[in-house]
Amino acid sequence: DTEVTQTPKHLVMGMTNKKSLKCEQHMGHRAMYWYKQKAKKPPELMFVYSYEKLSINESVPSRFSPECPNSSLLNLHLHALQPEDSALYLCASSQGLVTSYEQYFGPGTRLTVT
Amino acid sequence: TQLLEQSPQFLSIQEGENLTVYCNSSSVFSSLQWYRQEPGEGPVLLVTVVTGGEVKKLKRLTFQFGDARKDSSLHITAAQPGDTGLYLCAGGILSRGSTLGRLYFGRGTQLTVWP
Numbered sequence: 001d002t003e004v005t006q007t008p009k010h011l012v013m014g015m016t017n018k019k020s021l022k023c024e025q026h027m028g029h030r031a032m033y034w035y036k037q038k039a040k041k042p043p044e045l046m047f048v049y050s051y052e053k054l055s056i057n058e059s060v061p062s063r064f065s066p067e068c069p070n071s072s073l074l075n076l077h078l079h080a081l082q083p084e085d086s087a088l089y090l091c092a093s094s095q096g097l098v099t100s101y102e103q104y105f106g107p108g109t110r111l112t113v114t
Numbered sequence: 115t116q117l118l119e120q121s122p123q124f125l126s127i128q129e130g131e132n133l134t135v136y137c138n139s140s141s142v143f144s145s146l147q148w149y150r151q152e153p154g155e156g157p158v159l160l161v162t163v164v165t166g167g168e169v170k171k172l173k174r175l176t177f178q179f180g181d182a183r184k185d186s187s188l189h190i191t192a193a194q195p196g197d198t199g200l201y202l203c204a205g206g207i208l209s210r211g212s213t214l215g216r217l218y219f220g221r222g223t224q225l226t227v228w229p
């Protein structure tokens with residue numbers, strides 16, 4: 001089973017709202033990722049967690065706050081977003097950062113900021 | 115800086131035609147992955163190649179990794195409308211001074227196959 005699940009599928013939020021995106025995998029993977037993808041563009045890396053610790057932050061604005069409560073779960077907390085933050089947010093996981101680079105993606109959350 | 119140059123960016127062909135998508139870099143990659151993505155969905159992993167010169171076949175899709183592990187190609191034989199989608203190549207590379215790996219994506223090839 002190579003499934004990564006993400007909720008919600010769609011999210012519309014105002015610029016003053018606080019919301020969270022959730023990601024879950026049960027493949028025993030120890031690395032998890034958040035990506036942002038604009039239409040017709042490749043995914044852009046935002047954050048990487050390895051063994052539940054933040055390993056990479058690609059200079060993402062503080063209005064995005066990641067959290068890894070355990071090895072199966074990854075959250076992205078959103079606060080005071082801007083309309084330009086509207087995008088498809090993808091979660092991915094892999095066995096690890098060194099042993100395998102195969103990343104398995106979830107279906108994404110389509111975020112619209114109004 | 116775009117580590118992986120993917121071409122062509124757009125490809126529109128008739129059902130039954132063959133096509134090749136290229137992914138090139140001046141960097142050496144530990145592995146290279148190909149994904150296919152449909153609108154509003156996450157990328158789906160098609161194949162991973164890790165050995166220079168490696169060729170992998172997946173039904174009508176043939177993937178090749180260059181001998182020097184700097185380039186890769188995806189060839190589709192007798193394309194079908196169901197092949198329509200965004201094809202992404204992504205290379206795994208070790209960061210300098212660290213064993214931390216990350217994936218670098220090409221810009222993608224939007225393939226449309228008309229019936």
